[in-house]
Amino acid sequence: LENGETKVFRKRFLDMHFYDQAQFYLSLDEAQRQKLYRVLNPHEMGDFFDTIEDDLPQMSDLLREMAPQYAADLLNDMFDDNAADILEHLPKEDVNRYLSLMSKPDAIELRKLLHYDTETAGGIMTTDFVSLSADLSVGQALAELKREAAEAETIYYVYLVDADQLLVGVITLRDLIVNDNHTKLADVMTVNVITTSVHDEQADVAQKIRDYNFIALPVVDDDQKLVGIITVDDAIEVIDDEASSDYSGLAGVDVDDVSENPFKSASKRLPWLITLLFLGMSTATLINHYESLLSEASILAVFISLITGTAGNAGTQSLAVAVRRLALGNDKKPRLFKLVFGEILTGVVTGVITGLTVMVIVGIWKQNLMLGLTIGLAMAAAITVANLAGSLIPMLMDKLGFDPAVASGPFITTLSDLTSVLIYFSIAQLFIRAFIG
Amino acid sequence: LENGETKVFRKRFLDMHFYDQAQFYLSLDEAQRQKLYRVLNPHEMGDFFDTIEDDLPQMSDLLREMAPQYAADLLNDMFDDNAADILEHLPKEDVNRYLSLMSKPDAIELRKLLHYDTETAGGIMTTDFVSLSADLSVGQALAELKREAAEAETIYYVYLVDADQLLVGVITLRDLIVNDNHTKLADVMTVNVITTSVHDEQADVAQKIRDYNFIALPVVDDDQKLVGIITVDDAIEVIDDEASSDYSGLAGVDVDDVSENPFKSASKRLPWLITLLFLGMSTATLINHYESLLSEASILAVFISLITGTAGNAGTQSLAVAVRRLALGNDKKPRLFKLVFGEILTGVVTGVITGLTVMVIVGIWKQNLMLGLTIGLAMAAAITVANLAGSLIPMLMDKLGFDPAVASGPFITTLSDLTSVLIYFSIAQLFIRAFIG
Numbered sequence: 001l002e003n004g005e006t007k008v009f010r011k012r013f014l015d016m017h018f019y020d021q022a023q024f025y026l027s028l029d030e031a032q033r034q035k036l037y038r039v040l041n042p043h044e045m046g047d048f049f050d051t052i053e054d055d056l057p058q059m060s061d062l063l064r065e066m067a068p069q070y071a072a073d074l075l076n077d078m079f080d081d082n083a084a085d086i087l088e089h090l091p092k093e094d095v096n097r098y099l100s101l102m103s104k105p106d107a108i109e110l111r112k113l114l115h116y117d118t119e120t121a122g123g124i125m126t127t128d129f130v131s132l133s134a135d136l137s138v139g140q141a142l143a144e145l146k147r148e149a150a151e152a153e154t155i156y157y158v159y160l161v162d163a164d165q166l167l168v169g170v171i172t173l174r175d176l177i178v179n180d181n182h183t184k185l186a187d188v189m190t191v192n193v194i195t196t197s198v199h200d201e202q203a204d205v206a207q208k209i210r211d212y213n214f215i216a217l218p219v220v221d222d223d224q225k226l227v228g229i230i231t232v233d234d235a236i237e238v239i240d241d242e243a244s245s246d247y248s249g250l251a252g253v254d255v256d257d258v259s260e261n262p263f264k265s266a267s268k269r270l271p272w273l274i275t276l277l278f279l280g281m282s283t284a285t286l287i288n289h290y291e292s293l294l295s296e297a298s299i300l301a302v303f304i305s306l307i308t309g310t311a312g313n314a315g316t317q318s319l320a321v322a323v324r325r326l327a328l329g330n331d332k333k334p335r336l337f338k339l340v341f342g343e344i345l346t347g348v349v350t351g352v353i354t355g356l357t358v359m360v361i362v363g364i365w366k367q368n369l370m371l372g373l374t375i376g377l378a379m380a381a382a383i384t385v386a387n388l389a390g391s392l393i394p395m396l397m398d399k400l401g402f403d404p405a406v407a408s409g410p411f412i413t414t415l416s417d418l419t420s421v422l423i424y425f426s427i428a429q430l431f432i433r434a435f436i437g
Numbered sequence: 438l439e440n441g442e443t444k445v446f447r448k449r450f451l452d453m454h455f456y457d458q459a460q461f462y463l464s465l466d467e468a469q470r471q472k473l474y475r476v477l478n479p480h481e482m483g484d485f486f487d488t489i490e491d492d493l494p495q496m497s498d499l500l501r502e503m504a505p506q507y508a509a510d511l512l513n514d515m516f517d518d519n520a521a522d523i524l525e526h527l528p529k530e531d532v533n534r535y536l537s538l539m540s541k542p543d544a545i546e547l548r549k550l551l552h553y554d555t556e557t558a559g560g561i562m563t564t565d566f567v568s569l570s571a572d573l574s575v576g577q578a579l580a581e582l583k584r585e586a587a588e589a590e591t592i593y594y595v596y597l598v599d600a601d602q603l604l605v606g607v608i609t610l611r612d613l614i615v616n617d618n619h620t621k622l623a624d625v626m627t628v629n630v631i632t633t634s635v636h637d638e639q640a641d642v643a644q645k646i647r648d649y650n651f652i653a654l655p656v657v658d659d660d661q662k663l664v665g666i667i668t669v670d671d672a673i674e675v676i677d678d679e680a681s682s683d684y685s686g687l688a689g690v691d692v693d694d695v696s697e698n699p700f701k702s703a704s705k706r707l708p709w710l711i712t713l714l715f716l717g718m719s720t721a722t723l724i725n726h727y728e729s730l731l732s733e734a735s736i737l738a739v740f741i742s743l744i745t746g747t748a749g750n751a752g753t754q755s756l757a758v759a760v761r762r763l764a765l766g767n768d769k770k771p772r773l774f775k776l777v778f779g780e781i782l783t784g785v786v787t788g789v790i791t792g793l794t795v796m797v798i799v800g801i802w803k804q805n806l807m808l809g810l811t812i813g814l815a816m817a818a819a820i821t822v823a824n825l826a827g828s829l830i831p832m833l834m835d836k837l838g839f840d841p842a843v844a845s846g847p848f849i850t851t852l853s854d855l856t857s858v859l860i861y862f863s864i865a866q867l868f869i870r871a872f873i874g
Binding site for chain 1 (some may be wrong): 487586648689698725735740742749780790795798847
């Protein structure tokens with residue numbers, strides 16, 4: 001494709017969708033990319049850079065292999081939320097170099113965006129939106145849109161502000177098309193505008209966009225001034241990122257980068273495994289402490305993995321439900337007390353029924369009712385405790401301001417191994433005379 | 438709000454966003470809802486019914502409490518993908534009753550949609566799109582849009598078809614606004630249209646919409662005729678549903694409905710727990726089989742939970758990665774052989790390093806090098822096998838046409854308990870003379 005026929009290539013390349021352009025670009029080697037930089041201007045590059053994932057590890061290298069001014073122009077041409085996302089992942093000196101090569105107003109705009117916490121509305125919003133005065137007519141607004149269309153990330157929503165930049169209404173391009181040209185915007189705009197604050201968490205923002213089926217959501221600052229918008233494609237990224245982080249948490253491994261080599265995979269999984277190995281060692285130490293009990297009744301060893309395994313499963317279930325509930329946002333959270341009480345009740349019900357089942361099975365299998373009772377009782381108690389740990393630990397972490405998803409599944413199961421073993425041997429010690437009598 | 442002042446209420450209610458109207462409606466009791474049915478016409482009800490979740494359990498009751506013709510008109514007024522989604526969850530006689538009360542063409546349209554598999558592009562698409570002839574001018578297209586705006590789910594993309602309904606191009610409303618009225622659509626349309634087939638899986642469709650940042654994606658049938666579109670809000674639902682089902686699978690519990698009572702929660706979790714209890718019983722039986730070994734060296738019991746727990750954690754990690762990789766769609770899947778080889782290597786590396794760690798710890802703790810070696814070896818083998826099970830089982834289920842996410846985390850950990858114990862005692866039996874000598 002790239003053997004000298006620049007014109008043919010340019011036409012073919014620019015006819016592709018931006019996403020396909022980006023995929024093509026990412027498949028090239030450096031020499032080929034250098035050719036591309038000569039053939040395409042920064043504006044044409046910026047168009048498809050908007051579709052590249054911002055946390056691409058090689059992004060910094062890609063920008064460095066371009067002439068600095070070319071890279072700065074490219075970043076400047078991108079929608080500024082995407083440019084800010086890329087800058088966020090670059091070393092500080094690179095950020096300053098590129099910003100210094102941009103025009104003052106653009107650099108100031110980008111610096112402002114970089115200032116917001118990445119996981120808030122301010123961190124994901126773009127300032128490339130269209131805002132007009134509500135005094136205009138539909139025809140004037142359409143003419144204005146025509147002028148601003150090239151710069152704006154979306155022109156499907158037009159935000160109407162007063163002289164102080166306060167948001168007074170919104171009108172969709174659909175409404176503009178449907179109404180007559182001489183109609184005043186103020187007469188047809190929606191005054192009941194759903195907004196979000198720059199400080200709102202990105203997950204809540206994404207949920208709002210999803211609930212209302214919006215294409216974009218306006219962002220206001222503390223003075224209720226319109227400062228940006230968040231578009232639906234950013235909301236999708238957020239929903240996917242949050243789901244992926246909940247999922248990674250539950251598994252105790254970062255699943256985001258799945259196409260890597262086996263040694264890198266192993267190095268990602270090992271830290272958790274080794275950490276939990278030490279927690280598991282305390283369980284081993286605990287069992288060791290009961291060795292005399294075990295040598296007296298080696299039958300007890302038979303049920304260790306049954307009890308720890310089942311309690312671990314129950315703990316994982318309640319952990320998953322708790323993390324999901326916390327992720328759903330504040331308005332859907334029931335009161336703490338009700339939640340705790342509910343979890344205790346769920347744990348007790350699950351524990352008692354599973355305990356009774358195992359009591360009957362063991363009682364029949366070993367023809368030893370007291371042994372069955374011991375195992376059943378230990379199982380019921382272990383499940384109840386594991387359920388509680390699975391639901392209370394993420395809630396506690398959330399209260400303390402940590403991400404509840406870091407209380408991972410493997411952590412809960414390993415912790416529940418410890419409590420289950422403690423419960424099991426305490427109960428066994430109590431009943432040992434009865435079942436080995 | 439609702440005490441007789443119908444006019445005031447109507448104005449207030451209709452000023453709210455559809456989503457807020459729906460939330461208000463769902464908060465009413467039946468008597469209040471009956472009042473609402475008298476105050477609002479089916480068209481006004483349909484507007485906000487579009488925002489209600491289609492799998493709401495009480496949907497069937499809500500529709501039954503309306504006059505049948507009113508319910509039919511309401512469904513008819515909704516975007517037809519949403520109406521079809523609701524009908525899918527209703528009993529057959531209700532579906533037929535409502536369809537018979539609609540106009541013939543509308544009923545036929547809906548029946549067609551109901552015919553598609555719910556998890557495919559056909560199952561989530563809407564037929565409420567705008568398609569025009571490419572021979573029109575921009576001005577004519579805008580006039581046409583004005584007429585069709587009320588019916589269409591989105592007018593931001595206009596699809597251009599030939600006489601046979603074959604898709605020849607697409608143009609965005611943005612392009613229409615920017616270009617002059619007398620320009621021919623054929624001269625400014627995008628001819629390289631990204632489409633999806635009615636049979637494509639919904640997850641792949643959502644991924645496409647996400648990659649390309651589309652607001653809507655056209656759906657074509659086997660003859661390449663345009664039959665529907667899928668809008669970005671449906672893509673969000675799909676992405677969220679798929680993430681939620683992967684997550685539920687990993688936890689072995691359906692986390693979708695989190696605001697329920699403790700007894701219902703318990704009844705949802707118990708089937709899995711009890712099923713896995715029986716699988717866990719086979720592990721217990723296996724340990725029981727080795728009871729003579731255990732009574733000879735009760736120290737072996739100390740490390741059962743350490744080995745099963747750590748192997749279970751490793752299995753959960755590789756399960757999560759495998760399920761995620763399968764969810765990413767076909768184009769990103771590396772070749773099967775490479776995958777299996779990669780997973781084996783990851784398993785071996787993780788297993789060997791963890792095994793060495795535990796060997797050293799146990800060797801020092803118990804001042805028994807041979808015991809350390811036994812535990813370390815068992816640990817390394819158990820982790821390797823658990824890793825393989827965690828990655829191969831979901832891949833196998835995918836090949837066999839099952840949803841890989843149903844190979845749940847608890848299932849993998851319980852299965853890995855069994856293999857770990859088998860490995861552990863086999864190795865221990867081999868070395869027993871060496872460490873208790």
